[in-house]
Amino acid sequence: MTFNKSTTPKIALVYDRVNTSYGGAEHVLKAIGEIFPKAPLFTSVYSKEIALWANTFEIKTTFLQKVTFFRKRHQLIASLMPIAFESLKLDEYDIIISISSAEAKGVLTKPNQLHICYMLTPTRYIHSHRKEYLSSKNFLGWPIIKQLANLMLDYLKWWDKVAAFRPDIIIPISNLIKNRIKEFYSIDSETVIYPPADIAPRITSKRKVDFPFYLSISRLVNYKKVDLSIRATLKLNKYLVVVGTGVQENELKKIAQNQWTEKTTNETIYSLLDRAKKQNSKIIFTKDLSEPDVNFLLTNCKAVLMPGEEDFGITGLEASIFGKPVIVFYTSGVSELLENGINSIFIKDETEQEVIRAINELENTNFNQRLIRSKAKYHSTEKFKTQFENKILESWKHFKLNS
Template identity: 30%
Template sequence: MHYMRRDELATITRLRPHRRTSGQTPPALADRSARLAIVHDWCPNFRGGERVLARICKLFPNAEVFTLFDFLPKDIKEQYFHDVAFHSSVANRLPLVQKYYRSLFFLCPFLIEQFDVTGYDAVISSSAAFARGVLTRPDQPHLCYVHSPIRYAWDEQFSYLAQGRLGFGPKGLLFRYMLHNLRTWDTRTAHGPDLMLANSSYVRSRIQRIYGREAEVVFPPVALDELEFIACKDDYYVTASFLAPYKRTDLVIRAFNEMPSRRLVVVGEGQQSQSLRGMASSNVSFTGYLPRQEYVRTVARAQAMVFAGCEDFGIALAEAQACGTPLIVFGRGGARDIVQPFGEAEHPTGILFGIQSVESLKEAIHIFEQNQPAIKSQACRSNADRFSEGRFDLAILKALAVAQAAHFRR
């Protein structure tokens, strides 16, 4: 694998190793042949976090994965995790656990601490919740790639409680108390890793505010070679995500309900699938889950991808850019790292709107249509080069070397 492209090296120059001691110099890049434990919260399906996990496994062929719950299909394992050993928690064997594993969040800190990773050369945790809390040796390098601090335990607590209709009755109070305990555990384990990486500037700011730690931004890897570039677009818009409340697909559908002359294609399944189908007008169609190749073609042919949620990064947005598809997205969260906004950038790749409302989204679509010639497909594709897999590989190898250097100098 070739790692020395100048533009990719430039993305990691801020990750400096510790000062040399005793005349010895730590390595610039980590050893890819090292035996690593990679700890990932859970693997319910193959989405953004699991794509990051797969790339790290490819980077370190001797790595083994530890995850609380593993529901990945065999074909996904064969394609992305060939010959990778997976270790799951005892709770993974509970009857029908795939239907209620998220409700076991209060047990997850205990379960993650039962993984014995002390025999490995180093640990990389891929964490949006619990993986960072794995128990390591005092002399064992630990690099943490943070997808997000625990959303539902911190700034999103009240919206999650509202969605679950958990007020201040007995059940609501119990959940609030469990979330309080989770925040205590989360804060206590925040200083375990030697180094933290954030998947976006937005997550970096949350890490600073919640944990009081600095983190470097390393964007998730986008498989550019898998993504078809199409400059000639069809006449529809697309939105694609897991259909959960915080993705705000409902807002996108309501906006298109009020614009019957425009077509919207909704890609994905999730807990809101039935209710969203029930509220949609005839100009809104649903594809459900699509195989990878068909998904890429659907996104690549759309005149724009529309997204109204606040993502920590939003790998689907970066993939859309790689397909040459402009973005019309809520201007908060990881989207600000992805989009080159119209009206600000020399080569714009999309529109950011500032308020999560139907009117704000409709206005953004109107601005896009008025200025569509200025937002070129080739500019979108070029913008996506910043998220290449090679750039991600270099950053991880450099960061793990930094984490190892923290022990090297002791």
């Protein structure tokens, strides 16, 4: 099912910000961009140096882009994001598709425009994870700063609840997010469309290593709970490879104490693992890896650790492509597509003890790698693109009939 070329609507994409390295949300955005290759991408700020994955888009930014300093530090101007998105000029487009976990859903549209939001999550730091956000930075504990921060968050929460009613249709990425939308906005969203796993380029590495290790592929931020993976593997005297960047990196290295190492500039991933084994460095930090290097790690790891509650968690599906089980929090979005004891071990609490229990259970479970791989193919990017495009087309036809 595709749009009729003679009546093709003009489409624009809107995304919160394009200033992060490639992750699950970015894979979703790129897939949607492939469905609608002529659609420009509107966003608050854009960092070409960091978001290398975005060079295929025609990117249009808000006035915030004029201040170079803020392109990589959007957190400092959170209070300006509402007005920035409201200032975007979208009048010439028939369909606006916002892909949002924050402010992009709040763009202003007219009655003759269809606004569809593919919601990654209601804004975490003002709803579900507000307390965590306020406790994550020491300076936010200072009385005056804390008071000002709470005033700002109250304003953003008010605006966010208003903005949530601007899309004509909200499509959640998981039932977890569907329930959050109902809880925080009192909105009944559409049927879930799950994000895709990046199956096509995931080629099993031919290179094998006799080096048992667990794997974490994640942004290094508090809610991902990478610290639990580090503490648990250290307690069990296991190796853990941590792939990712983020504000929590230095804190995680402190947790690993003197038992960590990291990849040097020109070091290969193979040399890194060999050096870590010789040094008995249990926690191995690395980042900005090539696709073959990530494939190599997924091929050779024992399992992928995902102890924090994920809005979805695409890495969990990507592990399945390689026949590897996942230790995952039981309410995470991806757990809706996984089966405990078949391709995953569920954990019920975000605690070190529960991760230790799950690792011990995993090591005493015989997983069928062929079965795990077979289940992953049902969540390909191509299937997602077909499903998503059909939903947009059906929504547009219904919108035109009723307008």
